[in-house]
Amino acid sequence: MLKRYLLAPGPTQIPPEVLLKMAEPMVHHRNPMFEVVVDEVRENLRHLFGTANEVLIFSSSGTGAMEGAVTNMLSPGDKAIVVRSGKFGERWAEICSAYGVESVNIDLPWGDVLDPAAVERTLRENPDAKAVYMQATETSTGTMFPVKEVADIVRGCPGTLMVVDGITGVGVFALPMDDWGIDVLIGGSQKALMLPPGLAFAGVSDKAWEFSKASRMPRFYFNWAKERDNLKKNQTNFTPAISLIVGLRESLRLLREEGLENVYRRSDMLARATREGARAIGLEVFSRNPSPAVTAICAPEGIDGQAVYKTLWKKYGVTGAGGQDQLKGKIFRLATLGYADKYDVITAVAAIEFALRDLGYAFTMGAGVAAATDCLKDL
Amino acid sequence: MLKRYLLAPGPTQIPPEVLLKMAEPMVHHRNPMFEVVVDEVRENLRHLFGTANEVLIFSSSGTGAMEGAVTNMLSPGDKAIVVRSGKFGERWAEICSAYGVESVNIDLPWGDVLDPAAVERTLRENPDAKAVYMQATETSTGTMFPVKEVADIVRGCPGTLMVVDGITGVGVFALPMDDWGIDVLIGGSQKALMLPPGLAFAGVSDKAWEFSKASRMPRFYFNWAKERDNLKKNQTNFTPAISLIVGLRESLRLLREEGLENVYRRSDMLARATREGARAIGLEVFSRNPSPAVTAICAPEGIDGQAVYKTLWKKYGVTGAGGQDQLKGKIFRLATLGYADKYDVITAVAAIEFALRDLGYAFTMGAGVAAATDCLKDL
Numbered sequence: 001m002l003k004r005y006l007l008a009p010g011p012t013q014i015p016p017e018v019l020l021k022m023a024e025p026m027v028h029h030r031n032p033m034f035e036v037v038v039d040e041v042r043e044n045l046r047h048l049f050g051t052a053n054e055v056l057i058f059s060s061s062g063t064g065a066m067e068g069a070v071t072n073m074l075s076p077g078d079k080a081i082v083v084r085s086g087k088f089g090e091r092w093a094e095i096c097s098a099y100g101v102e103s104v105n106i107d108l109p110w111g112d113v114l115d116p117a118a119v120e121r122t123l124r125e126n127p128d129a130k131a132v133y134m135q136a137t138e139t140s141t142g143t144m145f146p147v148k149e150v151a152d153i154v155r156g157c158p159g160t161l162m163v164v165d166g167i168t169g170v171g172v173f174a175l176p177m178d179d180w181g182i183d184v185l186i187g188g189s190q191k192a193l194m195l196p197p198g199l200a201f202a203g204v205s206d207k208a209w210e211f212s213k214a215s216r217m218p219r220f221y222f223n224w225a226k227e228r229d230n231l232k233k234n235q236t237n238f239t240p241a242i243s244l245i246v247g248l249r250e251s252l253r254l255l256r257e258e259g260l261e262n263v264y265r266r267s268d269m270l271a272r273a274t275r276e277g278a279r280a281i282g283l284e285v286f287s288r289n290p291s292p293a294v295t296a297i298c299a300p301e302g303i304d305g306q307a308v309y310k311t312l313w314k315k316y317g318v319t320g321a322g323g324q325d326q327l328k329g330k331i332f333r334l335a336t337l338g339y340a341d342k343y344d345v346i347t348a349v350a351a352i353e354f355a356l357r358d359l360g361y362a363f364t365m366g367a368g369v370a371a372a373t374d375c376l377k378d379l
Numbered sequence: 380m381l382k383r384y385l386l387a388p389g390p391t392q393i394p395p396e397v398l399l400k401m402a403e404p405m406v407h408h409r410n411p412m413f414e415v416v417v418d419e420v421r422e423n424l425r426h427l428f429g430t431a432n433e434v435l436i437f438s439s440s441g442t443g444a445m446e447g448a449v450t451n452m453l454s455p456g457d458k459a460i461v462v463r464s465g466k467f468g469e470r471w472a473e474i475c476s477a478y479g480v481e482s483v484n485i486d487l488p489w490g491d492v493l494d495p496a497a498v499e500r501t502l503r504e505n506p507d508a509k510a511v512y513m514q515a516t517e518t519s520t521g522t523m524f525p526v527k528e529v530a531d532i533v534r535g536c537p538g539t540l541m542v543v544d545g546i547t548g549v550g551v552f553a554l555p556m557d558d559w560g561i562d563v564l565i566g567g568s569q570k571a572l573m574l575p576p577g578l579a580f581a582g583v584s585d586k587a588w589e590f591s592k593a594s595r596m597p598r599f600y601f602n603w604a605k606e607r608d609n610l611k612k613n614q615t616n617f618t619p620a621i622s623l624i625v626g627l628r629e630s631l632r633l634l635r636e637e638g639l640e641n642v643y644r645r646s647d648m649l650a651r652a653t654r655e656g657a658r659a660i661g662l663e664v665f666s667r668n669p670s671p672a673v674t675a676i677c678a679p680e681g682i683d684g685q686a687v688y689k690t691l692w693k694k695y696g697v698t699g700a701g702g703q704d705q706l707k708g709k710i711f712r713l714a715t716l717g718y719a720d721k722y723d724v725i726t727a728v729a730a731i732e733f734a735l736r737d738l739g740y741a742f743t744m745g746a747g748v749a750a751a752t753d754c755l756k757d758l
Contacts, residue, residue, distance in 0.1 A: 004404065004406075006404070006405055006406075006407065008407050010618065011405045011406075011407060011408070011618070011621055012405070013404070013405060014404070014405050019402040019403075019404075020402060022401065022402065022575075022622070023398040023399060023401065023402035024398075025383065025385070025392070025393070025398075026385055026390045026391070026392060026393050026569075026575060027383075027385075027390075027698075028385065028387050028390060028698045028700075029390070029576075030700070031692070031698065059438070059439055059440050059443075059576065059577050060438055060439050060443070060600065061438050061600075061617040061618045061619070061620075062617075062618070063599075063600055063617045063618075064438075064439070064600045064617075067599045067600045076597075094599070095599050098597055098598065098599040099597045099599070100597065188618075190405075190618060190621075196401075196405060196620060196621050196622035196623075197408075197438065197618045197619060197620055197621055198438050198577045198619075198620030198621075198622070198623060217597075218455075218477055218478045218479065218596075218597065219477065220442075220446045220473070220474050220477040220478070221439060221440075221442055221443045221446045221601070222600070238440040238441075238442045238443075239389065239390070239440045239441070239442075239567075239569060239576045240440070240576060240577075241440075241575060241576055241577030241620065241623075242390055242569075242575050242576055242577075243401070243575035243577070243622075243623075244575075244577060244620075313410070319406075319407045319410065321407075321409070
């Protein structure tokens with residue numbers, strides 16, 4: 001018998017009540033029964049994103065909404081500033097390049113801290129930059145970025161939009177769009193929203209809607225203005241991923257029931273406990289500014305990070321993630337977002353101990369679990 | 380008590396075993412356990428599409444794959460021929476227009492028969508047309524189009540692709556891509572594939588892959604070459620709609636178990652019975668070449684088609700569809716694709732009788748159901 005524990009930074013575990021809701025017989029989307037669902041979802045998404053504006057819903061993975069944040073806001077030949085410090089920062093630059101947008105990249109070593117002054121300087125040097133594209137937290141490195149501080153800078157530039165990929169941020173820590181002045185905030189279903197992948201979200205500010213009027217990019221499936229107009233009637237432009245939206249109603253209810261502040265505190269404490277558990281057995285956390293969503297742990301000297309990840313999955317039932325691209329083999333990752341509790345973290349740390357013992361790493365068995373448990377005593 | 384019967388032309392009913400599969404705990408997509416699923420799905424999709432090439436899988440509604448059939452195949456300024464005889468034919472022209480492709484439209488009255496000679500003539504007048512875009516069956520009017528005959532014509536034009544929206548066709552009747560010379564064949568999950576909406580498919584011929592090499596359209600989320608390269612490794616370019624792919628494995632198994640010829644015969648006979656049931660109570664079928672996927676029935680003189688559709692749904696538990704755009708109020712529609720059997724059709728015809736009686740239409744109660752039942756005696 002091998003029980004499976006999913007602790008990857010997306011997809012994440014799904015609460016049984018959400019799974020069951022999605023297993024109910026299919027309903028039709030052009031129907032008042034479904035419109036009631038969409039109406040409730042709209043309200044709870046606005047609450048989660050901290051905005052009075054509509055939060056758009058797309059049937060796609062998060063990348064589809066990232067693409068839309070370029071194709072609905074800019075025009076070919078425009079310039080944009082991109083913070084690149086991991087796989088998903090690179091994705092912003094790739095999307096810009098695919099659509100003929102010149103990206104001025106702020107390149108940081110992966111896992112490094114972003115100094116808001118670097119954005120300020122780059123904006124001063126490129127006053128014609130139409131947008132700043134960045135992550136709230138970079139999933140590939142487990143790093144937090146100073147969204148509020150950067151938003152404060154961009155807010156002062158009427159010609160520049162603040163666009164944040166919050167795919168592993170929304171529902172993990174506060175990203176109040178309207179308060180902070182985030183113009184576009186992207187989310188995805190398979191992270192803190194505790195759903196299967198297949199839905200993406202975008203909160204859009206009034207300033208961003210103004211930009212979208214001037215945008216001359218070709219678009220059809222990801223036409224944000226049309227989605228907004230449909231959403232106001234509790235509809236979607238095209239047939240939506242109905243079962244996922246039915247599940248979304250349930251997961252948004254769960255988040256609201258727990259209370260967003262409690263959800264954020266939980267993720268934060270789970271990530272702290274993961275880090276303390278790792279450190280207690282001599283491991284190093286990769287990021288210089290670790291995220292509450294996902295913890296990247298450096299493989300010990302002489303041990304392959306992919307071997308840790310694979311042993312965790314194959315032999316010990318815990319699905320985390322390995323390192324991507326330049327970090328492949330160097331790190332392994334464990335997530336603490338969405339439907340994860342203290343026992344998940346204790347389980348994960350125990351599995352790390354078992355796996356590292358197998359791989360010949362020397363440490364005091366149980367020290368990691370003890371430290372994690374101590375860290376979690378007040379959660 | 381009001382039991383619900385879903386007989387809309389998408390979404391359609393989902394077999395309970397497929398619903399339950401999708402309710403299993405989430406699995407990670409970058410994992411051998413999921414790769415086994417994708418491997419089986421690829422093989423069964425090739426069988427369903429009648430092709431030796433890969434059938435691409437997108438996390439989007441069917442429209443996303445239609446968009447990709449323009450953005451991956453053509454370049455801005457190209458010319459394409461579009462058959463327009465309903466809402467979805469119009470969609471092809473809208474996508475072309477959004478991406479700067481000049482569409483030469485073959486406009487037919489909605490519900491009319493397409494004469495392949497019209498395509499031949501248009502191709503002769505526009506030898507520079509890079510593609511013919513059409514539907515296998517137009518969902519908005521319940522009409523079949525002569526795909527094989529048109530493909531025979533396009534096959535003789537090395538500079539022109541044959542692109543078919545088979546969203547309500549694949550799995551309803553035979554559309555063997557390789558045999559017929561269809562270059563791109565589009566499918567959607569929420570039709571004959573008996574799944575929730577959220578997945579789209581595209582079979583792509585060698586000729587189409589050659590065209591895609593020359594295409595200079597901007598694209599990122601719907602990058603077909605990258606999807607193909609990932610699919611060969613049982614992966615997807617971005618995080619896919621995992622639960623729907625898990626369900627897809629199950630529904631493709633069901634289709635193969637029944638045998639495609641039997642599936643096609645079933646849909647055909649169900650649609651015939653729907654038409655005979657309607658005619659037996661004096662109703663007229665809207666299309667001049669009716670589809671086995673969906674039957675559009677004209678509302679009787681003096682009765683609003685929307686009222687029929689709404690009464691069916693509200694009072695009699697049967698969810699069909701109304702008319703769209705120019706057909707709104709003139710027709711109502713009932714589908715016979717996917718997980719539908721003879722009792723579904725008898726139920727639907729009975730509900731039509733109940734609803735029309737309420738709306739003041741004069742006929743012999745039970746005549747429709749009797750005709751439908753007689754029609755279904757050998758299924």
